[in-house]
Amino acid sequence: MKKRVYVIYTGGTIGMRPTPDGYAPAPGYLASQIMSMPELASASMPEVDIQEYDPLLDSANMTPDDWYKIARDIGVHYREYDGFIVLHGTDTMAYTASALPFMLQGLGKPVLLAGSQIPLCEVRNDARSNIITALTIAANFDIPEVCLCFGSQLLRGCRSVKVSADGLDAFASPNLPALGDIGVDIRIHRERVLPAPPEGTPLQVCELKQVNVGALPLWPGIPAQVVRNFLGPPLKGLVLRAYGVGNGPTNNPDFLSALEEASGRGVVIVDCTQCLRGSVHLGDYATGSALAKAGVISGFDLTAEAALAKLSYLFSRDLPVEEVKRLMQVNLRGELTE
Numbered sequence: 001m002k003k004r005v006y007v008i009y010t011g012g013t014i015g016m017r018p019t020p021d022g023y024a025p026a027p028g029y030l031a032s033q034i035m036s037m038p039e040l041a042s043a044s045m046p047e048v049d050i051q052e053y054d055p056l057l058d059s060a061n062m063t064p065d066d067w068y069k070i071a072r073d074i075g076v077h078y079r080e081y082d083g084f085i086v087l088h089g090t091d092t093m094a095y096t097a098s099a100l101p102f103m104l105q106g107l108g109k110p111v112l113l114a115g116s117q118i119p120l121c122e123v124r125n126d127a128r129s130n131i132i133t134a135l136t137i138a139a140n141f142d143i144p145e146v147c148l149c150f151g152s153q154l155l156r157g158c159r160s161v162k163v164s165a166d167g168l169d170a171f172a173s174p175n176l177p178a179l180g181d182i183g184v185d186i187r188i189h190r191e192r193v194l195p196a197p198p199e200g201t202p203l204q205v206c207e208l209k210q211v212n213v214g215a216l217p218l219w220p221g222i223p224a225q226v227v228r229n230f231l232g233p234p235l236k237g238l239v240l241r242a243y244g245v246g247n248g249p250t251n252n253p254d255f256l257s258a259l260e261e262a263s264g265r266g267v268v269i270v271d272c273t274q275c276l277r278g279s280v281h282l283g284d285y286a287t288g289s290a291l292a293k294a295g296v297i298s299g300f301d302l303t304a305e306a307a308l309a310k311l312s313y314l315f316s317r318d319l320p321v322e323e324v325k326r327l328m329q330v331n332l333r334g335e336l337t338e
Contacts, residue, residue, distance in 0.1 A: 003046040003139040006081040007034070008073055010066070011056035012089025014116040014127045023119060025056035030087070033120055039132050046082065046139035059089025059096075064208045064312060067096055071103040074111060075205035083110040083138030087131075090115050090162060090170055093148065097157030098305040101146045101333040102313035105204040106197050110143040113157060114150060117168055126151070126168045133182055141188055144196040145334065147179060154180030154188070158306045158335040163276070174277040175301040175337065194334050211315040215304055217241035217274060224254030231262035231269075237311035237324070238262075238269045239304050240296060246271040246280035247287035256294045263295025266321045270328055272299040272307050279337065297325050299336070306335045 009015060015030030016023040031050045039045060051073065057066065074084050088096055097113045104111065114134040116127035134149045146157035151169035159173040180188040212234045216227070218241060231238060240259075242248050249255055263269055271280050271291060279301040282288040292298075299307050310332070314324045331338050 003082040005046040005048055005083045005085060005135055005138045006077050007048055007050045007085045008070060009050060009052045009087045012059050012115050013119050014087055016119045017121050027056060045135060059092040062092045064210055067099045068207050071100060071205045075203055078203045085134045085138055086113045088113050088115050094160045094162050094305045097146060097148045097160050099208055099309040101158045102309055103206050103208055105206055106201040107203060108144045108196050110138050111146045112138050112149045117170055143193055145194045152182045153178040156334055158333055161303050207316060208312045209316040211236055211312050213237040213308055213311045215239040215241060215308060218248055224252055224258050227255055228258040231258060231267055235267055236315055239307045240269055240271050241274045241304060242271050243274060245284050246273060246282045247285050248291050250287050250290040256290055259294040259296060268324050269296045270299040270307050271296045272302055272304050297328060302336050
C-alpha cells in the first residue's frame with residue numbers, strides 16, 4: 001500500500017503570487033499546483049492530502065497560538081497518515097520547528113517543515129524540489145522527530161536557525177550535524193536520528209501557552225535601566241544573548257544587580273551565546289561567573305529559538321521555578337548537548 005502524507009499549508013513565500021504590493025498568499029493556488037505535479041504519479045510518491053489554513057499567514061505573523069493549531073492538526077490526523085509536512089514561511093520557520101518538538105510528545109513519525117525562498121509561481125524556483133524532497137522523505141524514511149527540510153539538508157528542527165535571507169540553503173544547524181544530506185541521493189545519518197518511542201506510545205499534544213518570555217541581546221554599553229525595565233513584571237523567562245561562551249559586563253554593578261533582582265523574584269534567565277557556533281560555559285571567565293552569581297543559568301548550546309520554545313513549554317506545565325531552571329539544562333528533545 002502507498003504511504004499517506006498529510007500536508008499542512010500555513011502560508012509563506014512558497015505559495016505566494018505577485019501583486020501590485022509585492023508577493024502575497026494566494027488561497028487555493030499552492031494546493032492545485034502540488035496536486036497537478038506529474039511527480040506525484042510516481043510509485044515512490046505517497047498519497048497526498050493537503051489542508052490549507054485560512055487565513056494564510058506570512059510567517060512574520062505567526063504566534064504560539066498558530067503553533068498549537070498546527071500541533072493539534074497533526075494530533076487529530078496522527079493515526080491516519082505515515083508522515084506530515086508543514087509548508088511554512090522561512091522568516092519564523094526555525095521558531096515553529098523548535099516549538100513543535102516540545103508540543104508533540106511521544107512522536108513516532110516524521111514531521112517535516114519545508115518552504116522556499118522563491119515562490120512556486122516563478123519559472124526558476126526552489127519550491128518544487130523542496131516539496132518533492134519533503135514528500136519523499138516523509139513517505140520513505142522512518143524519522144520519528146520534527147525536522148526542517150530545506151535545500152540540501154535535513155536538520156533537527158530544534159537545532160535549526162535561519163542563516164541567509166536570500167540563499168537557497170537558508171538554514172543551518174550550527175551545533176549538530178545535519179540528520180540528512182540531500183543531493184543525487186538522500187543520505188540519512190541514522191546515528192544522529194532520535195530513537196523512536198516504544199511501540200504503542202500515544203502522541204500527546206502539549207499546548208505552549210502565551211507565557212511572558214522574551215530575548216534580549218547584550219551590546220557594549222547596554223544601560224542597566226534597559227535591562228531592569230525588560231526584566232520587570234510580567235516577564236517570567238528571559239533568553240539573554242550574551243557574548244562568546246556566555247560573558248557579560250562585570251564593570252557595571254547596576255547591570256548585575258538588575259539580573260540578581262529579577263532572578264530573586266523568580267524570573268528564569270537563560271544565557272545563550274550570540275555566536276552562531278559553540279556553547280555557554282559560565283565558569284570559563286570572570287565575566288561569565290559574575291552572571292552565574294547573579295542567578296543566570298547556562299543554556300549550553302541551545303539556539304535562541306529553541307531556548308524560547310523550551311521556556312514557554314516548561315512554564316506552560318506550571319512547574320516550580322527551580323524545576324524550570326533544572327529542566328532548561330537537561331536535554332529533552334535533542335535540543336542541547338549535555
